[in-house]
Amino acid sequence: MKIVSAEQQYNADKITIEKQQITSLELMERAGGQIFEWLDSRLEGVPVPVHIFCGIGDNGGDGMVVGRLLIEHGYNVVIYVVNYSDKRSDNFLYNYDRIKKVTKNWPIIIKREAHFPKITSEDVVIDAIFGIGLSRSPEGWVKKLITYLNETEAFKLSIDIPSGLFANKALEDEDAVFLANHTLTFQAPKLAFFLPKTAPFVRDFEVLDIGLDSDFLDDLKPLAHLITLFEAKNLYKYRDKYAHKGTFGHALIVGGSYGKIGAAVLASKAAFKIGAGLVTAFVPKCGYNILQTTIPEAMVATDKEDEIITNIVIDFEPTAIGIGMGIGKNKATAEAITKLFKTQNAPMVIDADALNILAENKEVLKLLPKSSILTPHPGELKRLIGAWKDDYEKLEKVKKFSKKNEAVVIIKGAFTTIVYMDNLYINSTGNPGMATGGSGDALTGAITGLLCQGYNILQASLFGVYLHGLAGDNAANVIGYEALMASDIIDNLGKAYMELFTNDMEEPE
Numbered sequence: 001m002k003i004v005s006a007e008q009q010y011n012a013d014k015i016t017i018e019k020q021q022i023t024s025l026e027l028m029e030r031a032g033g034q035i036f037e038w039l040d041s042r043l044e045g046v047p048v049p050v051h052i053f054c055g056i057g058d059n060g061g062d063g064m065v066v067g068r069l070l071i072e073h074g075y076n077v078v079i080y081v082v083n084y085s086d087k088r089s090d091n092f093l094y095n096y097d098r099i100k101k102v103t104k105n106w107p108i109i110i111k112r113e114a115h116f117p118k119i120t121s122e123d124v125v126i127d128a129i130f131g132i133g134l135s136r137s138p139e140g141w142v143k144k145l146i147t148y149l150n151e152t153e154a155f156k157l158s159i160d161i162p163s164g165l166f167a168n169k170a171l172e173d174e175d176a177v178f179l180a181n182h183t184l185t186f187q188a189p190k191l192a193f194f195l196p197k198t199a200p201f202v203r204d205f206e207v208l209d210i211g212l213d214s215d216f217l218d219d220l221k222p223l224a225h226l227i228t229l230f231e232a233k234n235l236y237k238y239r240d241k242y243a244h245k246g247t248f249g250h251a252l253i254v255g256g257s258y259g260k261i262g263a264a265v266l267a268s269k270a271a272f273k274i275g276a277g278l279v280t281a282f283v284p285k286c287g288y289n290i291l292q293t294t295i296p297e298a299m300v301a302t303d304k305e306d307e308i309i310t311n312i313v314i315d316f317e318p319t320a321i322g323i324g325m326g327i328g329k330n331k332a333t334a335e336a337i338t339k340l341f342k343t344q345n346a347p348m349v350i351d352a353d354a355l356n357i358l359a360e361n362k363e364v365l366k367l368l369p370k371s372s373i374l375t376p377h378p379g380e381l382k383r384l385i386g387a388w389k390d391d392y393e394k395l396e397k398v399k400k401f402s403k404k405n406e407a408v409v410i411i412k413g414a415f416t417t418i419v420y421m422d423n424l425y426i427n428s429t430g431n432p433g434m435a436t437g438g439s440g441d442a443l444t445g446a447i448t449g450l451l452c453q454g455y456n457i458l459q460a461s462l463f464g465v466y467l468h469g470l471a472g473d474n475a476a477n478v479i480g481y482e483a484l485m486a487s488d489i490i491d492n493l494g495k496a497y498m499e500l501f502t503n504d505m506e507e508p509e
């Protein structure tokens with residue numbers, strides 16, 4: 001699914017109006033109508049007090065449409081005009097006027113703090129104050145209204161975007177953002193919904209299809225792609241009936257040190273579970289028995305040293321390599337990695353301490369093989385590319401890094417973001433239960449296993465992150481967030497594959 005900019009959204013509105021020969025009021029009626037349907041199907045006629053706060057632009061116009069439709073259907077509605085300016089939009093004015101025809105209760109004008117209404121925990125608050133037209137952070141009494149509403153215990157629903165957030169620009173004042181329980185957004189999600197500083201204000205969101213021109217949207221280069229079930233299904237490569245284990249490659253997992261052999265175990269297991277034909281784990285000597293016992297399917301090669309990796313010698317050509325989990329940052333280990341970079345041509349997934357070795361030795365970074373996949377969490381990323389002032393600068397820096405090194409960078413987190421050259425991809429699966437030791441090792445193993453099966457570096461990254469998240473979601477559904485461990489993610493990879501095809505879903509427009 002495409003994530004578009006505010007400008008692209010305005011263009012899509014404009015082109016739709018032209019091509020479908022409708023007025024912008026008709027488009028607004030569609031948008032407001034969708035919000036009404038959503039509410040009506042949940043409230044089912046129960047007249048809970050609904051307070052709609054409308055700005056004076058088109059987002060406020062949407063709020064007026066919702067208010068009118070709710071009143072027409074017998075709901076208990078109070079509409080407020082958050083009168084931060086007298087420059088009311090035409091669409092707003094028209095729909096403001098139409099309220100007169102359905103009720104004697106004219107909307108209440110709010111111009112200062114004294115006008116703020118009483119809200120109880122039983123009420124529903126709808127935020128139609130600002131939409132994607134926000135140009136600067138709300139100030140003065142409007143900001144106070146937003147914080148006042150945030151402090152109420154009412155259920156809070158935002159139309160299009162929580163007021164105070166920019167669709168695709170860094171947040172200026174986090175105290176001036178409506179804290180929605182749920183956001184209903186039109187046609188395409190906004191980038192702010194996924195970035196660490198702004199996503200917490202959106203919480204849950206749903207995309208409502210308002211029938212914008214599909215040709216225009218199809219041709220658009222979006223800000224980012226959201227990887228949903230639809231995209232994941234398209235990535236899947238069917239297995240040939242006559243395949244043999246050689247068809248699915250030979251993964252090399254280089255990981256572990258004394259006390260951290262489990263990292264290599266998890267990565268090797270994930271590589272198998274995602275479908276690699278063969279897996280060899282390269283570990284320090286102390287890991288030999290552990291690997292052979294925990295994963296009899298894997299082959300094991302060992303370093304000459306007992307506790308750390310110092311020289312990676314293997315007697316086969318790996319299809320893909322996963323490296324870094326649990327290896328430590330010993331000098332001899334760094335040298336072993338440098339040598340591996342110089343001598344191996346197979347695509348590599350570089351994780352954990354291997355990333356730190358890269359960040360601390362710029363000379364090693366220069367040797368980074370082209371077509372590598374790096375899987376940093378935010379701390380590792382900072383060590384690699386330096387600090388950033390906001391989420392957007394971070395993404396620009398990562399794009400630059402990706403282009404310079406021809407590498408895929410997977411920024412792990414709540415909405416794992418995959419960066420390749422100038423393109424951004426945001427993963428939709430996963431849950432807070434996955435913030436647990438070893439889940440990164442499982443991801444590295446899974447992506448290595450996909451590379452072995454002929455997925456290219458971008459496909460393996462997107463599909464691996466998606467399946468890993470889906471497996472985590474499946475596990476959490478059964479055992480909950482707290483009990484979830486990395487092994488549960490690995491155990492659920494098979495089910496995640498199967499779910500791709502059991503839950504048939506069309507791509508939302």
Ligand SMILES: NC(=O)C1=CN([C@@H]2O[C@H](COP(=O)(O)OP(=O)(O)OC[C@H]3O[C@@H](n4cnc5c(N)ncnc54)[C@H](O)[C@@H]3O)[C@@H](O)[C@H]2O)[C@@H](O)CC1
Nearest residue numbers: 013028031057058059130131132133134135136137138160
């Ligand atoms: N254009 C269309 O055809 C459609 C627009 N829709 C709605 O229209 C919204 C965008 O509407 P608008 O462009 O009118 O903008 P908004 O309603 O988001 O904002 C209203 C106006 O407030 C002013 N403003 C911005 N920041 C301010 C601040 N901090 N303090 C005071 N004033 C400020 C701006 O001049 C802006 O135009 C979307 O988010 C969506 O909800 C939907 O009805 C779908 C169709």
Ligand SMILES: [K+]
Nearest residue numbers: 127130161163
């Ligand atoms: K809003």
